[in-house]
Amino acid sequence: MLTDRQLVDLVLGGDLHAFGTIVGITESLVAQIVFKLIPNEEDRRDVAQDIYVKVYQHLENFRFQAKLSTWIAQIAYNTCLNRLQKKQLPVYHPPEREAGESGEETPEDRWRATDETDRLLLQKELKELLQAEIGKLPPIYQTLIGLYHQEELTYHEIARITGLPEGTVKSYLFRARRQLKDTMLYIYKKEKL
């Protein structure tokens, strides 16, 4: 397995195969960002390619201050935002709200009433429900959820990619999780009745 520096050196030396390797390594991370921020499928295809062309063009400016994947994700995020701005689509940034101010009844009791076996049986169903619920979240929440829970990036890395302060990343993630938990418990309760 080649290091970031070795890969970059190879690409700068003219090795396009090495660039293909970089694309392969970072594709899933870029997909997380592109799929969450760009609603149109055709645009996604263009944006994904534009991202890597930009990466290629600016690779000589990469100073190894962060992981190569983080740097590429940063380019991906900014490219998506630029595309949205060009098409005048709004990037939804939710308003600041105090923690615990959800306004809805917290349904932990219902969750507690469910035993482990039941939950396992409902795992698949819940997965699908959750996927649908994630899709209803603001794009920025979806992106953060994908980066944190699926790509397993740290708050610091996510902050670097999105340009948001680390505290804001934490706060958005907290609210997204709470919203998902509350909605899932609510749906679950309705189905049980």
Added chain:
Amino acid sequence: MSGTHPSEEILQQYVLDRAACPAEAIHHIGACPECQATIAAYGALGELLSSQPAPEFDFDLAAAVTVRVRDVRTRHQAVARVRERKGGAVGMALVVALFAGVPAWLFRKSAYFVFTDMSAAFYWVLLAAAGIVVGFFLLRLHKKYQDVINLINK
């Protein structure tokens, strides 16, 4: 059970990184079934989130990008060649100016006497020849420029 319930933020923190939670909160959670239920819910949610299917592009991104990058590289090389040629032409013009201009400037007073004995016809021939050479040179330059532009736009 001790005091009021910890905030949901702390409960989430407990699920993600228990060690980063305040000792008081850990103590409370250990004895509070309500908080334990919330933690169980967040735990299950975390598992579900991690196991969500990752989005994937429905085309070979690496292949598509490689084609575009190859194209970009060809254009860059073409542009570099144009710059190189431009640099060469400028250099050549400077050399010509130096070799022709300096003596012309130094002997500018005697040059008048050299040309006064020539006929008007000779001046016209000289002017026409110079015009042909310059025209030919410009035509060649334009053709080269067109070639590069065609290469870039290909």
